[in-house]
Amino acid sequence: MRDLSLLVQMGFGALLALSVYLPLRCGQLSLATPGFYAIGGYVAALLSTRWPALSGGGASYPLTSLALELLLAALVAGAVALVLGRPVLQLRGIYLAIATIALVEILRVLNLNMAWSGGAVGIFGIPQPFDGPAGYALATGVLLALTCWLCSRLEAMRLGRAMSAIREDELAARCMGIPTADVKLIAFVLSAVIAALTGVLAAHFLNTWNARQGSFDASITTLAFVVFGGSRIWLGPVLGGLVITALPELLRPVGDLRLILFGLVILVGPILFPQGVITPEGLARIRAAVRRA
Amino acid sequence: MPAPLLELEAVTCRFGGLLALDQVSLQVEQGEIFGLIGPNGAGKTTLFNLISGVGRPTAGLIRWSGEAIGGLPPDRINRLGIARTFQNLRLFARLSALENVLIGLYQRGHSPLLGALIGGRSFRRHQVELRQQALQLLELVDLSAVAQQPAGSLPYGSQRRLEIARALATGPRLLLLDEPAAGMNPIEKEELSALILGLRARSELTVLVIEHHVPLMMRLCDRLAVLNFGRRLALGTPELVRHDPAVIEAYLGVSS
Numbered sequence A: 001m002r003d004l005s006l007l008v009q010m011g012f013g014a015l016l017a018l019s020v021y022l023p024l025r026c027g028q029l030s031l032a033t034p035g036f037y038a039i040g041g042y043v044a045a046l047l048s049t050r051w052p053a054l055s056g057g058g059a060s061y062p063l064t065s066l067a068l069e070l071l072l073a074a075l076v077a078g079a080v081a082l083v084l085g086r087p088v089l090q091l092r093g094i095y096l097a098i099a100t101i102a103l104v105e106i107l108r109v110l111n112l113n114m115a116w117s118g119g120a121v122g123i124f125g126i127p128q129p130f131d132g133p134a135g136y137a138l139a140t141g142v143l144l145a146l147t148c149w150l151c152s153r154l155e156a157m158r159l160g161r162a163m164s165a166i167r168e169d170e171l172a173a174r175c176m177g178i179p180t181a182d183v184k185l186i187a188f189v190l191s192a193v194i195a196a197l198t199g200v201l202a203a204h205f206l207n208t209w210n211a212r213q214g215s216f217d218a219s220i221t222t223l224a225f226v227v228f229g230g231s232r233i234w235l236g237p238v239l240g241g242l243v244i245t246a247l248p249e250l251l252r253p254v255g256d257l258r259l260i261l262f263g264l265v266i267l268v269g270p271i272l273f274p275q276g277v278i279t280p281e282g283l284a285r286i287r288a289a290v291r292r293a
Numbered sequence B: 001m002p003a004p005l006l007e008l009e010a011v012t013c014r015f016g017g018l019l020a021l022d023q024v025s026l027q028v029e030q031g032e033i034f035g036l037i038g039p040n041g042a043g044k045t046t047l048f049n050l051i052s053g054v055g056r057p058t059a060g061l062i063r064w065s066g067e068a069i070g071g072l073p074p075d076r077i078n079r080l081g082i083a084r085t086f087q088n089l090r091l092f093a094r095l096s097a098l099e100n101v102l103i104g105l106y107q108r109g110h111s112p113l114l115g116a117l118i119g120g121r122s123f124r125r126h127q128v129e130l131r132q133q134a135l136q137l138l139e140l141v142d143l144s145a146v147a148q149q150p151a152g153s154l155p156y157g158s159q160r161r162l163e164i165a166r167a168l169a170t171g172p173r174l175l176l177l178d179e180p181a182a183g184m185n186p187i188e189k190e191e192l193s194a195l196i197l198g199l200r201a202r203s204e205l206t207v208l209v210i211e212h213h214v215p216l217m218m219r220l221c222d223r224l225a226v227l228n229f230g231r232r233l234a235l236g237t238p239e240l241v242r243h244d245p246a247v248i249e250a251y252l253g254v255s256s
């Protein structure tokens, strides 16, 4: 049981890492992911605890209601990203990072002080659509697989090529006729939607939701996933999210040393692999080696 | 009489106290190879920036087939049919030569979203076509052999040619070349000049080219304009420009 729960959390980690990866794929360092994750969680928490009709009559929370939450969370987060994206994405580099951190903080403080979000205590007793971690593992696995598939398809599409072009040289990309503002906005909206969907699953899984779920710490952790795994191909953030979420648990046997070891991995990773553990060139080399063997 | 393909009317560009362009007027006709020469800092690249939408004119008008386009964003300008290369090379350095050209083909790369997502047959066929077009463009600039290499790893002259292929991929009617021969050896320069002439002949391309190598420009261009300190000095056939006293003094040097 413990192991399955860890698996679910690793899946959340991978999903959030992909959410950070998508804007980064076109050179945009956005740290807004935890904000949209929080939005998703609140949509789920509010709908499932305050709207009795959704709970149905049975023992467990209906999957159709969960699906409705996912849909609404995606819509809300997507709409917020669409509105905020235009002005925010005009900022570059570290300025964009700071602006998105500010967004996450504003949202956190709002959630902390609003009556409808349960204030500091948050929302309790979020109903369970699955009777154990296995169900969550399956749902998270499906969402992760879909997201990976979407990201892998991007590599083959002109949208993915446009994103690479913007990351390499935004001005040159514009001069090649690419509507860079639109492409960046699409990446930002997709990122928000992925984070919000993850938030919905997480709210049910954790059974409770509060303002701490979307914090500055989370911005940094999710960024670490991508820095560790690599931001040039979708496999990188997936690996980063899985490994770095699992690491504190896996290191539990070593006791107090684990925090130091954890810090070391996050520190040494980028030193040994400045582009992240997984790069397109590295994958090509592995593929060639496998073919030879 | 039809409007000229490109027309600049008293175009001025100011950077703070610096007058980079001072009321420059010129017209480029369809099918011309038009040269722009002038000493360092004369404002040549600035002029390209204004035409391509990278900068906006402080005053004056830029017309494209009669329509005012000054101040439009660069992606819009490119979609209108104006493509450029960069003096300081702005390739997508970590991407392969082929991918650089594929990105240039962005506008032609549109396919229905659903087909693209499921990777359907017509999507795949379209991708194969795009790759073939990209390879043809690489062939044209003699780079097919290095199609898979990262653009940033190519020798200087090859990078210059790759910039041309990438710009051509966007399907322009006007090509702006900013010092395309810089860093090339004499043989490469001759090949480049043949390439430009060939492009014009084959696809009715109009070319506006900046280059310091004056003998090359005299041979290549139908007409030339000379810029000096942001002002247009002379304008006309190479023969005319060569003998213009103001040009001789300002640019071609005391030697002549």
Ligand SMILES: Nc1ncnc2c1ncn2[C@@H]1O[C@H](COP(=O)(O)OP(=O)(O)OP(=O)(O)O)[C@@H](O)[C@H]1O
Residues within 6 Å of the ligand: B015, B018, B020, B038, B039, B040, B041, B042, B043, B044, B045, B046, B047, B087
């Ligand atoms: N963005 C800018 N901000 C401030 N000054 C600029 C800017 N761009 C160009 N300048 C200045 O404008 C003047 C003209 O520069 P420009 O690059 O157009 O010259 P050029 O004719 O292309 O020269 P070169 O032959 O050296 O390439 C120079 O003095 C330059 O320093």
Ligand SMILES: [Mg+2]
Residues within 6 Å of the ligand: B044, B045, B046, B087
């Ligand atoms: Mg210049």
